[in-house]
Amino acid sequence: MEISDFFIDGEPNYIASAGEIDAFSAAYQERIPVMLKGPTGCGKTRFVEHMAWKLKKPLITISCHEDMTASDIIGRYLLDSKGTYWQDGPLTFAVRNGGICYLDEIVEARQDTTVVIHSLTDDRRVLPIEKKGELIRAHNDFHLVISYNPGYQNVVKDLKESTKQRFCALDFTYPSFEIERDVVCAEASVPTSIAEPLVKIASKSRNLKGTGLTEGVSTRMIIHAAKLTNAGLNFDVACEIALVNAITDEVELRDTLRTTISSCI
Amino acid sequence: MDLTQYESEKSSDLKLRIQAAGYGQIVYRAYEDAYERLAKNFGISVLSPFTSAVSLICIKSGKTNCVLFCQSAINLGFDPLTHDAFIQWQTKIIEITKEFPFLLRILLENLSQTTKLLNFNDWLAWLSTGLRYGSNNTEKLISYFSLESSESLNFLYHQTGTITFGFLKERLQLELKALFAISPDLRINISDKRGSGLQRASLSGPVFFLPNVFSGDKHLATQTYQAAAFHLAAHRVYGGPPFEVGQLKPMQIAITSLIEDARVEMLAAKEMPGLLRLWKTFHDISPEGVNTAPRMFERLSRALIDRDYYPTDAWVLKGKKMFFAAQENWYDPRISRVIGNLLGNDLGQLRVQFNAKDYIVEPKYRDDNNGLWAFPDDTTQQPQSHELEVDSVDYRRLSQNEDLNPPAQNAPKQPDYENIGKAKPAELLEQDGQIVKKFPEYDYDQKKLRPNWVTVKEYKIPLGSASYWGQLEKEYPQIIRRSEKLFRSLVLGDTYRLKRQKEGEKLDLDAAISAAISLRTAAWPEQNVYEGKSKPQRSMATYLLLDTSESTRDQVSGVQKSIIELERDAAAILAKAIAPLGEPLAITGFCSDGKDDVRVQPIKRFEDDLNVITAMNLSGLTPGYSTRMGAALRYCGDSLNKIQTRRKLIMLITDGQPSDIDVSDFKYLISDTKQAVSELKNMGIDVFCVALGENSNARTQEIFGKSRCLVINNLKSLPEKLAPIYFKLTS
Numbered sequence: 001m002e003i004s005d006f007f008i009d010g011e012p013n014y015i016a017s018a019g020e021i022d023a024f025s026a027a028y029q030e031r032i033p034v035m036l037k038g039p040t041g042c043g044k045t046r047f048v049e050h051m052a053w054k055l056k057k058p059l060i061t062i063s064c065h066e067d068m069t070a071s072d073i074i075g076r077y078l079l080d081s082k083g084t085y086w087q088d089g090p091l092t093f094a095v096r097n098g099g100i101c102y103l104d105e106i107v108e109a110r111q112d113t114t115v116v117i118h119s120l121t122d123d124r125r126v127l128p129i130e131k132k133g134e135l136i137r138a139h140n141d142f143h144l145v146i147s148y149n150p151g152y153q154n155v156v157k158d159l160k161e162s163t164k165q166r167f168c169a170l171d172f173t174y175p176s177f178e179i180e181r182d183v184v185c186a187e188a189s190v191p192t193s194i195a196e197p198l199v200k201i202a203s204k205s206r207n208l209k210g211t212g213l214t215e216g217v218s219t220r221m222i223i224h225a226a227k228l229t230n231a232g233l234n235f236d237v238a239c240e241i242a243l244v245n246a247i248t249d250e251v252e253l254r255d256t257l258r259t260t261i262s263s264c265i
Numbered sequence: 266m267d268l269t270q271y272e273s274e275k276s277s278d279l280k281l282r283i284q285a286a287g288y289g290q291i292v293y294r295a296y297e298d299a300y301e302r303l304a305k306n307f308g309i310s311v312l313s314p315f316t317s318a319v320s321l322i323c324i325k326s327g328k329t330n331c332v333l334f335c336q337s338a339i340n341l342g343f344d345p346l347t348h349d350a351f352i353q354w355q356t357k358i359i360e361i362t363k364e365f366p367f368l369l370r371i372l373l374e375n376l377s378q379t380t381k382l383l384n385f386n387d388w389l390a391w392l393s394t395g396l397r398y399g400s401n402n403t404e405k406l407i408s409y410f411s412l413e414s415s416e417s418l419n420f421l422y423h424q425t426g427t428i429t430f431g432f433l434k435e436r437l438q439l440e441l442k443a444l445f446a447i448s449p450d451l452r453i454n455i456s457d458k459r460g461s462g463l464q465r466a467s468l469s470g471p472v473f474f475l476p477n478v479f480s481g482d483k484h485l486a487t488q489t490y491q492a493a494a495f496h497l498a499a500h501r502v503y504g505g506p507p508f509e510v511g512q513l514k515p516m517q518i519a520i521t522s523l524i525e526d527a528r529v530e531m532l533a534a535k536e537m538p539g540l541l542r543l544w545k546t547f548h549d550i551s552p553e554g555v556n557t558a559p560r561m562f563e564r565l566s567r568a569l570i571d572r573d574y575y576p577t578d579a580w581v582l583k584g585k586k587m588f589f590a591a592q593e594n595w596y597d598p599r600i601s602r603v604i605g606n607l608l609g610n611d612l613g614q615l616r617v618q619f620n621a622k623d624y625i626v627e628p629k630y631r632d633d634n635n636g637l638w639a640f641p642d643d644t645t646q647q648p649q650s651h652e653l654e655v656d657s658v659d660y661r662r663l664s665q666n667e668d669l670n671p672p673a674q675n676a677p678k679q680p681d682y683e684n685i686g687k688a689k690p691a692e693l694l695e696q697d698g699q700i701v702k703k704f705p706e707y708d709y710d711q712k713k714l715r716p717n718w719v720t721v722k723e724y725k726i727p728l729g730s731a732s733y734w735g736q737l738e739k740e741y742p743q744i745i746r747r748s749e750k751l752f753r754s755l756v757l758g759d760t761y762r763l764k765r766q767k768e769g770e771k772l773d774l775d776a777a778i779s780a781a782i783s784l785r786t787a788a789w790p791e792q793n794v795y796e797g798k799s800k801p802q803r804s805m806a807t808y809l810l811l812d813t814s815e816s817t818r819d820q821v822s823g824v825q826k827s828i829i830e831l832e833r834d835a836a837a838i839l840a841k842a843i844a845p846l847g848e849p850l851a852i853t854g855f856c857s858d859g860k861d862d863v864r865v866q867p868i869k870r871f872e873d874d875l876n877v878i879t880a881m882n883l884s885g886l887t888p889g890y891s892t893r894m895g896a897a898l899r900y901c902g903d904s905l906n907k908i909q910t911r912r913k914l915i916m917l918i919t920d921g922q923p924s925d926i927d928v929s930d931f932k933y934l935i936s937d938t939k940q941a942v943s944e945l946k947n948m949g950i951d952v953f954c955v956a957l958g959e960n961s962n963a964r965t966q967e968i969f970g971k972s973r974c975l976v977i978n979n980l981k982s983l984p985e986k987l988a989p990i991y992f993k994l995t996s
Contacts, residue, residue, distance in 0.1 A: 071768050079780060079790050150972060200536070207446045208439060210966075211976055252979075256439040259491065263444055263539035 003097040006058030013186055014043070014050035017175045024051050027168055028100075033121045033144040035164070038172025041218025043183075044147045047172070048102045057141055058099035062090050064109035070116045073103075074129060086132060095120065095127045098141030106146040107159055114163050120144055121166035174206065180219055188226035194235070198222040200264040201239065205247075205257060212253045217243050235265065279316045288323045288331065295335035302339045307348045311355075318355050325362050326369050333373045334358065342380035343388065350385040357392060365396075367403065371410045378412060379421065387424045394420055398825050415453060415477060416825075422478060428486035430477050431822050435979045437475075437494045444537060445498040449473045465626055466493040468636030473497045479629065492543050492630035499529040499540075500636065505598030507639040515621035516558070516612060521605025522626075522634035523562055524588065527569035528601050534570075545571055547628035552576040558612070558619040563627045565608075580615065584608050698722030698864060704899040706860070709936035719896040721863045726854070729884030731877050736884075737837050741984055748842035748988035769795030804911035805995055806849040806871070808901040809836050811886075812919035813854040813866065818888040819920075824981045828957060829888045831980060832918050835987040836868075837883050842988050844875050849908050852879075853901065854886050857893035859927040864890065865900055871908060894923040895937035898952060902945045913950040916991065918983075920957040922964040939968050953994060957983065 027034045028051070036044040045061070052059035062073055075089035094101035106114060119126050125138040146167065148159060174180060177199055184195040199222065206216030225242035229235055244257045283296050296319050303311050315338065323331040343350060362369050383391060398416050399406030408414040412421070415431070422429045430453045441447055454464055454474040464476035479489040508521065534541035548567035552575060554560060564576045568585040576582065587607070591600045612619075626633060703717040730736070738745060763769075765776045773796040780790040817829035824831070836852055843850065852868040868882040869875065898915060905913045923934035942952045954974040956965040965974045975990060977983055 069768070076768055079784075079792055079794070081784060081787070081790075204443045204446075207443050210971070211442055211978055212439065252436050252439060255436055256443055259440050260443045261539075263495075263537040263543070265539055 001093065003058050003093075003099060006060055006099060007056070008049055008053040008059060011053055012046055012049040013183075014046055015175070015179050015183055015186070017179055020047065020170050020172075021051070021054070023170055025055070028055055028143055031125070031143055033146070033167045035167035035169040036145065036147045036172055037150050037169055038147075039174070039215050039218065040149060041215075041220035042172050042174050043219060044172050045102075045104060048100065048145055048147075052100050055100075057143070058094075058097070059102060060090050060094040060099055061102045061104060063104045064106050064113070066108050066110065068109045068113055070110075070112045071131075073113060074116060074127070075132075077131065091116070092127060092129065092136065095136050095138045095142050098139030100143045100145055103144070103146040106148055111160075114160065117144060117146075118163070118166070174203070174216075174219060177203065180222075183219060184223055184226050187223045188230060190226045190230055194226055194229055195222075197235075197265045198225055198239075201243065201257075201261050204260045204264065205243070208253070208256065212250060213248060215247075217247060217257075221246060236261070279312055282316060283319060286320065286323075289328055292319070292323055292328050292331050292335075295332040299335040299339045303351075306346075307351050311348065311351060314352065314355060318359055321359060322362050322369070326366050330370050330373065333370065337373045337376050340377065342377060343383075343385045346385070353389070354385070357389070365406065368406055368410055371407060375410065375412055382421050382425050391417075391420050391424070394825065418477065427478060428483055428490070430475050430490070433487060433490050434822070437490060438978055440491065441494060441498050444495065444540075445502050447498060447501060449498070449501065451475065451494075453477050465629070466497055466632040468497050468500055468632055470636075488543065488546070489630050492547060493632065495533070495540055496526070496530065496544070496630055497632055499533040500525075500632070503529040503532040504637070508598075508602060508637055509639055510641070513606075514609065514613075515624075516619040517605055517609030518638065519562065519619070519621070519624060519634075520565075520609050520612070521601050522637055523566055524569065524584075524605050524608075525598065525601035525637055526631055526634070527566065527588065528595055528598065530570050532595055541570060544630070547630050548574075549628075556617065558617050559624060559627065561612075561617065566627065566631070580608070580611055583611070698724040698862070701865070701900065702903065704896050704903075706895060707937040707940035709933060714940070718860060719863055719893065720861045721865055721896055721900045724864050724866050726866045726868065726882045726885045727887070728881040729886070731881050733837070733880035733884040734841075734877075737834060737841075741834065741838060744985050744988075745838055745841060748838050749845075751988060751992050752842050752846060763797040765791070765793040766795040766797035767793050769797040771796045806905055806908040806910040806913045807843075807851075807991075807995075808905055808913075808915045809839070809850070809852040810897060810901055810915055810917045811836060811852065811854045811868075812856070812892055812894075812917070812921070813886060813888050814856045814892040814921065815889055816892075816921055821980045826981070827888070828920050828980060829886060831983045832957075833883050833886055835918070835984040837880075838984055839988045839991055840869070840875055840879070843991070849910065850875075851901075851904065852883075853897075855897035855900075856888070856890035857896070857925050858890045859925060860893070860896075863893050863896040863900075865897060871904065891925040892919065892921055892923055893925045893934060894919070895934065895941040898938065898941040898945060902941075902948060902950050905950055906948065912995070914995065915945065915950060915952045916994075917952065917954045918957070918987075919954065919965075922968075935964060935968060942969055942973075955983075955987065955990065 024034060024047075036047065038044055048061075049059060071089065073089045073091040075087050075092045077084045078087050079085075088096065091101055091103075103109075103117070116127075119128060120138060120142075121144060125142070127136045127138065128134075129136065175183065180199045180202070181192060181195045184190065184198060185192060188195075202217040202219065202222045205213065209216050221243055224246075225238045228238035228242055233241075239261045240258075243261070244254050247257070248254060280297065280300065284293055296316075299315070300312060303315055319331055319335065322334050338351075338355070341351065341354065343354075358369070358372075361372060379388060379391065395406065395409040395417060398414075399409055405414065409417040412418060419429050419431050421427075423432070430451075434451055438448065438451055441449060450472045452472055452474050454467060454476050466476065467474040473494060475490065475493060479486045479493075481489060504525070508525075510518065513521070530541065530544055534544075548563075548571060550560065550563040550567055552564070556578060561578060561581060564578060564581045565584045568574050568576055568581050569588050572589070584604070587604050591604065594600050699722060701721045701723050704719045704721060705714045705716045706718040707714050764773050766773065773794055776791060776794040780792070780794050783790040811829075811832045813829055813832075817827065817832065819828050820826070821828060821831060826834075840850060840852060849871045850869065851871045854866040854868060855864065857863040866882075866886070868886070869879045873879065894917070898917070901915045905915065922931070923938045924931060925934060928934055945952050952969060952973060954965050954969040956974055956976045957980050958976075958978065965976070968974075977986060
């Protein structure tokens with residue numbers, strides 16, 4: 001594994017909504033950790049990729065899951081024919097070699113994981129590796145970014161106050177109608193006549209958030225639908241499989257989404 | 266018929282019994298008539314019980330009803346009608362005669378209507394539903410069995426597959442929310458319960474009234490409901506303030522309304538073209554035909570939303586032209602008035618007769634347009650409200666005093682439900698409560714906490730049924746099973762050792778040895794050589810807080826239950842499901858009667874087991890008084906504080922927002938509740954609110970935070986949903 005493997009090659013497609021690019025650049029310049037808040041599928045991950053490309057830094061993404069422990073990101077001793085050897089985890093790798101380390105959906109990880117990043121997120125910028133008895137000072141290029149979906153309804157999984165306060169936060173919402181349309185057009189290479197009704201459907205479905213749907217239809221989902229029409233599927237069918245079937249199993253909500261779709265085209 | 270001698274002797278005995286009993290000739294003739302027919306249809310074995318039934322009914326309920334019974338017996342229209350069904354039917358009639366003699370006649374008179382629609386088993390279900398619905402309320406029973414209550418009709422409609430309002434309400438609510446971002450109060454227009462097909466939808470302030478039935482098959486009826494609801498929504502979102510009636514004649518009012526209908530539809534269709542397709546399907550008037558006012562109006566209605574429709578009538582064409590010429594100004598409601606006036610004058614000159622009294626707006630999805638006009642008070646029709654709805658606020662009047670042009674998102678102010686019909690003295694409890702503690706309350710005006718302001722008293726619940734668990738089990742077998750299964754995965758005992766782990770503090774000896782062997786044999790060693798521990802046990806204490814205020818007495822449509830009963834069942838199912846986890850759980854009902862009497866009713870304390878006492882408490886729960894949430898939450902926090910767990914959660918189930926009789930400023934209790942929630946948060950206690958009904962939405966979000974509340978619109982699904990919500994929240 002070489003750090004050079006983690007550079008982003010081509011420019012990732014990203015259309016800025018507000019001043020998020022400047023804000024991120026400033027935070028990077030000061031090495032202030034960044035938290036990206038927002039619903040799923042609204043472009044957080046794409047934004048980080050775009051910024052890594054723009055800042056010409058490698059990007060190391062860690063998708064957090066509930067079984068993830070501190071050693072999964074820090075590293076562990078492994079065995080081979082000669083005995084034990086130490087294997088850096090992705091976070092340690094990023095701390096040593098520099099680059100943007102992106103912890104996606106951090107609340108999914110176990111609590112001990114979130115505590116590990118504390119020493120990296122204040123002015124110490126160090127990572128103690130207990131098992132090895134090593135203290136790594138972060139590379140100058142090292143920058144920590146996490147994503148966090150505040151709409152997640154769970155009292156057990158929430159970021160601790162002490163963790164939250166170490167970050168500056170960029171609020172992501174779904175983009176405005178025009179921008180979302182352009183995003184769909186660009187991502188799926190479809191004409192506006194396909195993109196516009198899809199964006200309308202998505203924005204109407206978001207009215208249902210909290211009354212049945214945990215989240216509305218995301219930008220990512222309508223891009224899927226648009227791509228399916230590109231591949232020759234009929235618009236209705238594309239919406240049915242990319243939106244209706246994907247987002248809910250409740251009959252009533254599905255019917256409501258179908259009505260929404262038929263009303264918007 | 267070939268009777269043996271013995272049988273014929275016996276049968277003449279039966280006849281003699283009636284003849285000799287002195288019930289009179291009419292009864293005897295009716296009996297004899299039925300006697301022959303029944304013997305033929307079902308065999309002679311039915312005759313003896315039939316004779317006894319006749320006797321009984323005649324004595325208990327009189328000759329007329331007895332004759333009616335005999336006639337009904339031979340005209341029973343069940344399809345198929347078996348011998349057993351007849352016997353059962355007769356038994357039911359005898360039961361009714363004994364227990365509810367006043368119902369017999371009503372039941373028999375309406376028998377042909379019900380038997381036409383229902384098969385025998387469904388009829389039995391309809392009967393028992395009615396008896397349960399009415400319990401001991403004579404009025405309710407009579408309205409049910411004379412087919413006047415909507416519960417009764419909905420049952421019949423449901424069995425016959427007719428789509429009714431109640432069937433579609435939840436879905437329409439969702440669709441309106443999605444498409445128009447509004448959450449109107451959807452209600453049934455009850456003046457037309459039997460569904461003449463002439464009933465129209467109606468708009469009245471924040472309320473959408475829809476007919477109980479629209480004719481047509483399932484698909485068509487659903488579409489009509491959608492078309493009607495979306496049409497009302499278009500009025501709400503794109504309409505202006507109500508038009509002044511001024512000197513307008515009824516004909517001009519009708520035409521202006523019709524143009525306004527088209528205007529809002531076209532605006533809605535600009536954003537959602539599919540809606541126009543839906544609406545157009547209902548406009549089927551041909552371009553030519555007689556030129557009576559209603560027909561001309563119908564053609565105009567169609568011409569205004571269908572560009573490809575060219576009627577021959579010059580007046581209609583003129584209207585179409587004027588309307589589309591004003592396309593740029595469709596956003597201005599005044600154009601409806603202007604065009605309506607001009608067309609009205611024209612029509613007046615053509616001397617076309619218009620009878621306002623008989624006029625019914627066509628097509629059938631359009632509303633009656635009463636909501637568009639600021640009629641002078643005396644002519645204002647009072648809005649009808651569903652008989653089961655608690656409050657009958659005059660929305661029309663309320664809304665007239667308000668700005669009637671609310672933007673879509675900013676739904677019109679809800680009337681203060683809490684203060685209406687609230688705080689009735691309830692028969693709750695006979696004894697006095699025991700003071701538990703005084704709690705502070707937050708005064709947002711002075712921005713400070715008033716210490717020892719509210720007194721919380723504990724009341725004992727009048728004990729209810731000890732067999733409640735059994736009833737619950739009978740009623741929700743599947744839901745209980747599903748909920749228990751949900752939590753079973755979390756139960757599996759203490760922490761246990763995990764073998765062959767990637768990491769851990771100890772070596773897994775077996776794995777280490779086999780790895781060493783692999784190494785010696787130069788094979789690739791298994792790397793999972795550690796021993797770990799399973800995830801630590803959940804450490805969670807939960808407080809279920811149930812709102813038992815007066816408003817929870819409301820019946821929920823679609824189930825024969827009140828809100829409080831659904832809350833109770835949901836809490837019981839959840840409690841049963843998580844009992845195997847052994848986590849501390851307390852359940853308490855609360856209501857309030859002013860600041861000195863916040864009434865909490867412990868159903869289950871942390872130290873209590875889930876047992877028959879819990880059942881009796883649950884089933885004894887009765888609604889009454891108001892909702893002072895802040896104090897109740899602080900009370901829960903107080904008892905949760907004594908519990909040692911890592912996570913603590915209060916789950917509040919409520920159907921409204923905070924209110925009490927001694928507080929007129931509704932903001933006051935809302936801000937106090939908010940304060941209480943943040944105090945609890947600082948103590949490490951999470952508060953999650955399950956809000957019942959759309960009306961509670963905005964406020965609960967404000968109080969508890971977006972991610973700390975969930976609105977359940979479909980109230981009857983609460984028992985099914987509560988356990989999954991809790992599971993998601995805590996696992």
